[in-house]
Amino acid sequence: MPGRREFLRSLAVGALVSAAPRLAGCATPDSTGTMNPPYPLSDHFDGRVFRNPRQHVNRGWGDVLRWKLKADPVPWPESVPVTPTDPLRGPLAVTAVGHASFVVDLGGTVLLTDPVWSDRVSPVSWYGPKRVQAPGVSFARLPRIDAILLSHDHYDHCDLPTLQRLAAGGVRRVITPLANGDLLRDAGFAREAIVELDWWQSTALPGGVEVTVTPAQHWSNRATGVRNARLWGGFMVRSGARSFFFAGDTAANDSLFSEIRSRAGEPDLAAIPIGAYEPRWFMAGQHCNPSEAVTVHRLLGARRSVGMHWGTFQLTDEGRDEPVHALARALSENGLEPHVFSALEAGTGLIA
Numbered sequence: 001m002p003g004r005r006e007f008l009r010s011l012a013v014g015a016l017v018s019a020a021p022r023l024a025g026c027a028t029p030d031s032t033g034t035m036n037p038p039y040p041l042s043d044h045f046d047g048r049v050f051r052n053p054r055q056h057v058n059r060g061w062g063d064v065l066r067w068k069l070k071a072d073p074v075p076w077p078e079s080v081p082v083t084p085t086d087p088l089r090g091p092l093a094v095t096a097v098g099h100a101s102f103v104v105d106l107g108g109t110v111l112l113t114d115p116v117w118s119d120r121v122s123p124v125s126w127y128g129p130k131r132v133q134a135p136g137v138s139f140a141r142l143p144r145i146d147a148i149l150l151s152h153d154h155y156d157h158c159d160l161p162t163l164q165r166l167a168a169g170g171v172r173r174v175i176t177p178l179a180n181g182d183l184l185r186d187a188g189f190a191r192e193a194i195v196e197l198d199w200w201q202s203t204a205l206p207g208g209v210e211v212t213v214t215p216a217q218h219w220s221n222r223a224t225g226v227r228n229a230r231l232w233g234g235f236m237v238r239s240g241a242r243s244f245f246f247a248g249d250t251a252a253n254d255s256l257f258s259e260i261r262s263r264a265g266e267p268d269l270a271a272i273p274i275g276a277y278e279p280r281w282f283m284a285g286q287h288c289n290p291s292e293a294v295t296v297h298r299l300l301g302a303r304r305s306v307g308m309h310w311g312t313f314q315l316t317d318e319g320r321d322e323p324v325h326a327l328a329r330a331l332s333e334n335g336l337e338p339h340v341f342s343a344l345e346a347g348t349g350l351i352a
């Protein structure tokens with residue numbers, strides 16, 4: 001369990017970096033001197049920051065303090081064995097690298113979601129949540145990646161050292177919600193490689209693959225900059241008759257996932273977060289728990305789902321394996337077979 005002294009040290013790091021100036025989402029003056037917002041105004045963008053139109057919860061340092069001073073997190077093991085595998089190939093195949101990182105093969109087009117190969121997910125390399133399980137796919141064994149799908153700017157999803165390796169390794173396309181492009185340019189991707197999309201906008205990849213950015217109920221922030229200055233989201237990916245949905249980080253929300261189903265269709269396979277959910281009073285507005293993840297699976301009409309966002313980095317108070325057990329209970333309570341929604345361990349995968 002992290003000690004109080006360690007926690008106070010984390011607050012000091014956070015306070016230090018939060019004092020740095022804003023970097024993203026700046027308005028620009030037009031020829032008449034009027035300030036233009038950088039993106040179209042919408043129910044989720046007010047000209048300066050993004051928000052969840054259905055329900056938006058901002059948690060501040062006071063809430064973090066309230067959580068951490070009373071927290072009694074279940075200790076995680078220092079390390080968990082993994083047997084790295086080569087990514088599965090198939091008409092629709094996913095291989096779990098760990099946390100929210102998957103190699104996805106959709107009809108020969110290979111995608112990489114929220115790639116993280118670093119040991120820590122933090123603004124600094126010497127402090128912050130540390131990996132307990134090595135990546136389930138060796139970086140050196142990655143196939144040619146056609147595109148990266150980057151859901152939002154949080155460190156456990158947007159890992160600049162990994163993105164730098166991928167940019168240097170020749171990946172030529174990254175698809176991400178609005179305003180995340182600055183991070184990708186910092187990582188070394190060329191401007192033309194970066195496709196920033198608003199919710200419901202789509203882009204085509206070679207091979208007849210269409211990627212649509214979908215809403216999620218979440219938020220964004222890095223050590224520097226303004227909170228919620230970059231948009232968050234998920235992705236619906238279609239290739240012919242096959243489809244894959246990546247939820248990103250999200251809270252449960254019935255109308256949100258019903259709308260994704262009605263506008264983007266029912267996926268053959270969905271990756272849905274099942275971890276980092278305790279305590280609920282703090283986390284329910286940003287991360288779903290396994291029971292809610294099963295509801296999301298049903299609302300989407302997914303044929304099968306895989307559970308992500310558990311078992312790699314301890315971010316919250318639940319035990320490392322509790323999401324797996326809670327998912328099994330929720331499936332049973334909903335009369336669903338275990339194979340319909342599997343919590344994939346790193347280094348395993350499935351062909352849907």
Ligand SMILES: [Zn+2]
Nearest residue numbers: 152154218249
């Ligand atoms: Zn997040």
